[in-house]
Amino acid sequence: MQKQVLQLDPRDNVLIALADLKQGQTVVHAGDDYALVSSIPAKHKFAMQDLAVGSDVVMYGVLVGKASKPVKRGELLTVGNLHHQAAPFHEQSEASRWTPPDISAWKQRSFMGYHRADGQVGTRNYWLVVPLVFCENRNIVNLKQAFEEELGFTTPQIYRQQVAELARLYRAGGNAEIKEKRLAENSPVPPSSRLFEHVDGIRFLLHEGGCGGTREDSNNLCGLIAGYINHPNVAGATVLSLGCQNAQVGILRQEIRRRNPNFAKPLFVLEQQQSGSEFAMLSDAIRQTFEGLVEANQARRAAAELSHLCVGLKCGGSDGFSGISANPAVGHASDLLVALGARTILSEFPELCGVEQELINRASSTEVADRFIKLMLDYAARAKAVHASFDMNPSPGNMRDGLLTDAMKSAGAAKKGGTSPVTAALDYPEYSTTPGLNLQCTPGNDVECVTAQVGAGASVVLFTTGLGTPTGNPIAPVVKLSTNSALAGRMADIIDIDTGAIIAGEATIEQMGEKVLDLMVKVASGEVRTKAEQNMQQDFIPWKRGVSL
Amino acid sequence: MRIDAHQHFWRYNADEFDWIDDSMSALRRDFGPADLKVEFDRTGFQGSIAVQARQSLEETRWLLDLAAPSPLILGVVGWFDLRSPDLRSQLREFAGNPKLVGVRHVVQGEPDDRFLLRPDFLRGIGALEEFDLAYDILIYPRHLPVAAEFVQQFPRQRFVLDHLAKPLIKSGSIHPLEEGMRELAKFPNVYCKLSGMVTEADWGNWKPEHMRPYLDIALDCFGPERLMIGSDWPVCTVAASYAQTMNVVLDYFGKYPGDVQDAVLGRNAERFWKLKSQ
Secondary structure (H helix, E strand, O other), rough: OOOEOOOOOOOEEEEEEEOOOOOOEEEEOOOOOEEEEOOEEEOOOEOOOOOOOOEEEEOOOOEEEEEOHHHHHHHEOOOOOEEEEOOOOOOOOOOOOOOOOOOOOOOOEEEEEEEEOOOOEOOEEEEEEOOOOHHHHHHHHHHHHHHHHHHHOOOOOOHHHHHHHHHHHHHHHHHHHHHHHOOOOOOOOOOOOOOOOOOOOEOOOOOOOOOOOOOOHHHHHHHHHHHHHOOEEEEEEEEEOOOOOOOHHHHHHHHHHHHHHOOOOOOEEEEHHHHHHHOHHHHHHHHHHHHHHHOOOOOEEEEEEEHHHHEEEEOOOOOOOOOOHHHHHHHHHHHHHHHHHHHHEOOOHHHOOOHHHHHHHHEEEEEHHHHHHHHHHHHHHHHHOOOOOHHHOOHHHHHHHHOOOOHHHHHHHHHHHHOOOOEEEEEOOOOOOEEEEEEEEOOOHHHHHHHHHHHHOOEEEEEOOOOOEEEEOOOOEEEEEEHHHHHHHHHOOOOEEEEEEHHHOOOOHHHHHHHHHHHHHHHOOOOOOOOHHHHHHHOOOOOOOOOOO | EEEEEEOOOOOOOOOOOOOOOHHHHHHHEEEOOHHHHHHHHHHOOOOOEEEEEOOOOOHHHHHHHHHOOOOOOEEEEOOOOOOOHHHHHHHHHHHHOOOOEEEEOOOOHHOOHHHHHHHHHHHHHHHHHOOOOEEEEOOOOOHHHHHHHHHHOOOOOOOOEEHHHHHOOOOOOOHHHHHHHHHHHHOOOOEEEEOOHHHHOOOOOHHHHHHHHHHHHHHHOOOOOEEEEEEOOOOOHHHHHHHHHHHHHHHHOOOHHHHHHHHHHHHOOOHHHHOOOO
């Protein structure tokens, strides 16, 4: 019979229900009987012993909360009887040792990537068109329409066709038919032929920043955009500037040089207040971008060692299974990648709350440990200054699904980072250059985090989800992993790989981690396009740390 | 591993490089391994065969000195005076250098169309097998029948035809290339480099489809196991960038199975030149 409950760590005093369990039912774990005093929905936890008010609740071997009411053995833990509590942390006291996993099966494996003159290797080949300030957004939209339609980069517009079909019925006086109309899912329109077949696309980014906020935010925006321009998936870029905004062209150029002193990609910067008319600027932008595309179209994929990969690790729309199936599987994939010399990035600092000490002890040097501590404390202090705190991180959806406290969510989220040493601690929006597991300061918000990871150089993102979220990125493929098989079935249009077999006991975490890495290499080589790519899901939200002024 | 089976280095001077005329003024500078590295980093090529440009022992020595510390340069095709009675002592001086893999003579520049068949030259070629060196055949299409007669005499010697015998791509003609290549390819010890094509095309107006008929002939004659991609860099830059030059061949084979691509883009060169895996 399949296991009904799971204890994640021998130190834990709670059990997780793997399926819906009924009140009055008795479950057996490690030879002990537990009579359930309440019904326990799948993914939720119940106490293994009576808990007095103020008792520690331990999961994954770490403190995840304190009982706020008396809890009986076999009783469901809820937001009503459990409060967030995280263990305090201090500087590195003991450096932990790491035994890398066996990588003999992966050593000869390579991926087919786009080699750039600076030695980075991309997984896609894009041209970037980006505004330095929101005032240029309309011009970006105009360029997008012009380029995508004329060069054949648009996909069949099924929703436009649906509206057109309804409009046709309305014109014909068929109001009744409109109610009945079943709209076709498959578009009859053939995909247009691309003029530049070796360019995966032109990515037109839009954002709301660059002026009006704090200087820190406009500087960070320049840094983030510099990271995208320096990214190996980008062949070159066109930047539109107004002229008077906070995010000055000079700052952008400085940020690019900081990331890459030998930057040599084509970069065209146009400034509207210099060009005079909008027509003059856009005409220049169009001609220069076209010439850039001609050059970008010369790029071809060639074999590259897996050490050239930089992989973002992210979870979003998490559920009670995230920390049991998909996150540990991603963690094993990260360990394999690190052992192969690649970079992986674990971010979302509010979701590392409670596991700081473990990460500090895993730091490869005291400098890395101290920087992580400083970034973490600084972030917490900023949150406090606006009357918020990390314990407000779990969303209503998280809590309904059994992720009751931030520490509980964090302990599961940190599993994505595997067990390897932490080799770098990056502030936002720094670029990742150190092989190994990098910690990067970002919020937990899915899109802000993935936007930042890609800005740090992530050329693939592994994204786990238990509730289902469509997240994608304009320039890096985002591979989405479901934590449970029900989700993979229900939202097959957004999930790339299902790790539910771990819950069902049909696969080990290590087997699933290898499967994830295998898929990721195919995605990196362009053999597989992720669901987010197929859906043209291109989320881009720069993190704003400050207030508007 | 992707290998560029044909490229050059030089320290430019007007006397030794008098063939670089005004139309090729971009070539009037030095080209070294650091320049090639930039092109490799952009395209994912990892190793090269550096081929002699000057006809002197000093050239061979200079290329081998460049190659010794360079992980990029997998092998050197040098020059020796093949007609000299001293050939063996010249070869002995270099024997044992692991990066010396072949010999070339600029036969295309010899006024005698039957130069390859001269007795003193044949005697020199006969010495190469003993030193395990391959020979690069640099000729024009009109020389192909002579080349067939030539290779017939050395069934165990490894030969490679440079630049598809420099077909008249600019004119679009495939004759007499096709007939000559078919004859030469009958000898299984002859390989062919898919290199130098852009230089034979209309420099300002070539298109990849102009090369396709010649690639079709080479593939038909030699099959995918005896073809090697090469750039002829930096000479190719008179007509195209390094990436554009390689893309002509990469794209031509893009629709073939991965195994065929691996063969043409590196494995055949490794086998032909007996390159040590790095």
